[in-house]
Amino acid sequence: MPTEFELIEQFFTAHTKQRRDVLLGIGDDCALLQAPTGQLLAVSTDTLIAGVHFPINTAPYDIGYKALAVNLSDLAAMGAEPAWITLALTMPQVDIAWLTAFRQGFFELIDRYGLQLIGGDTTRGPLSISVQVHGFVPENKALRRSGAQVGDRIYVSGTLGDAGLALQLLMKDAAVGATGGRPSRKTQTVAASDGISRRLHHPEPRINLGLALRGIATSAIDISDGLAADLGHILKASKVGASVLVEDLPLSSELKERLTQEQAWQLALSGGDDYELCFTVPAERESKLITALKSLDCAYTCIGRIEVEPGLRLQHRNGTAFPLSVDGYRHF
Numbered sequence: 584m585p586t587e588f589e590l591i592e593q594f595f596t597a598h599t600k601q602r603r604d605v606l607l608g609i610g611d612d613c614a615l616l617q618a619p620t621g622q623l624l625a626v627s628t629d630t631l632i633a634g635v636h637f638p639i640n641t642a643p644y645d646i647g648y649k650a651l652a653v654n655l656s657d658l659a660a661m662g663a664e665p666a667w668i669t670l671a672l673t674m675p676q677v678d679i680a681w682l683t684a685f686r687q688g689f690f691e692l693i694d695r696y697g698l699q700l701i702g703g704d705t706t707r708g709p710l711s712i713s714v715q716v717h718g719f720v721p722e723n724k725a726l727r728r729s730g731a732q733v734g735d736r737i738y739v740s741g742t743l744g745d746a747g748l749a750l751q752l753l754m755k756d757a758a759v760g761a762t763g764g765r766p767s768r769k770t771q772t773v774a775a776s777d778g779i780s781r782r783l784h785h786p787e788p789r790i791n792l793g794l795a796l797r798g799i800a801t802s803a804i805d806i807s808d809g810l811a812a813d814l815g816h817i818l819k820a821s822k823v824g825a826s827v828l829v830e831d832l833p834l835s836s837e838l839k840e841r842l843t844q845e846q847a848w849q850l851a852l853s854g855g856d857d858y859e860l861c862f863t864v865p866a867e868r869e870s871k872l873i874t875a876l877k878s879l880d881c882a883y884t885c886i887g888r889i890e891v892e893p894g895l896r897l898q899h900r901n902g903t904a905f906p907l908s909v910d911g912y913r914h915f
């Protein structure tokens with residue numbers, strides 16, 4: 584059995600590339616870091632616990648990937664450029680195959696964005712992964728939740744509800760599995776496709792979008808708890824309200840195929856885990872937005888606008904209200 588130090592060396596130190604702003608990385612009591620002058624340090628942390636935040640049998644590659652992706656999504660929503668990562672890993676035992684796959688998933692985004700793992704902690708206990716990310720953002724460019732202004736257009740990136748759909752299908756599968764016996768034909772027909780299941784297990788943190796929105800968006804948030812809830816945070820922090828047209832919600836073709844129109848809208852509004860960005864832009868910056876996002880491989884859609892009257896009004900194009908039902912999306 585490798586010692587704790589051999590483990591860290593084998594699985595983490597050896598795989599992280601050296602950034603110039605890391606004066607001292609893994610191996611001492613602290614890392615020593617040089618933040619760029621004139622920029623703020625943006626810091627965020629998230630913990631994933633087995634059985635709480637992901638099913639116990641989730642593939643270790645997916646756990647590693649998502650542990651970092653959800654944290655980087657927070658930096659993206661702030662308009663921050665990611666740089667340094669710490670990892671606190673608690674495991675019931677040393678499982679080399681598990682660690683090998685976990686590390687591959689964990690380093691996928693580290694490598695893609697030129698980040699560096701600079702330290703962490705390794706302990707024994709129920710499986711839990713705690714990641715802290717550090718990034719940089721010029722002081723007046725941070726995309727806070729509190730900056731939305733009356734008249735701003737509300738946008739979302741990508742499509743909504745896909746991760747929620749994948750989770751529903753996964754739970755349905757698990758429920759059938761729990762009754763014993765072989766998966767029925769029906770189970771096989773509802774199983775999530777690769778595309779949908781990827782949206783749950785392999786979300787894309789919208790880092791380049793967040794950077795492109797500096798100086799353009801007045802507010803931003805990443806959608807982790809569902810659009811209605813997360814846009815609600817912007818409205819509250821900005822002391823404004825909003826109208827959103829359900830017909831304008833961006834839906835994947837797969838979501839539209841599998842659900843009724845009503846279910847699809849409900850899920851797009853309340854399904855979590857999409858990690859798309861919701862952001863607000865003044866009407867007069869619309870052409871700036873189009874130019875800034877032209878080169879990004881990321882769809883974005885205007886879904887509504889910020890208004891004086893507090894609260895979130897979900898509407899049809901013909902002006903009638905769309906009632907959000909908390910568990911409406913479960914009925915399929």
Ligand code: ADP
Pocket residue numbers: 591595596608609610611612613614670671672700701702703704705
């Ligand atoms: P200490 O006892 O001084 O806290 P540790 O023995 O916990 O030090 O860790 C030794 C070094 O390895 C430190 O630099 C720490 O940041 C790093 N480290 C420990 N666990 C991890 C991990 N899972 N990933 C990355 N670095 C780690």
Ligand code: MG
Pocket residue numbers: 703704705
């Ligand atoms: Mg320690």
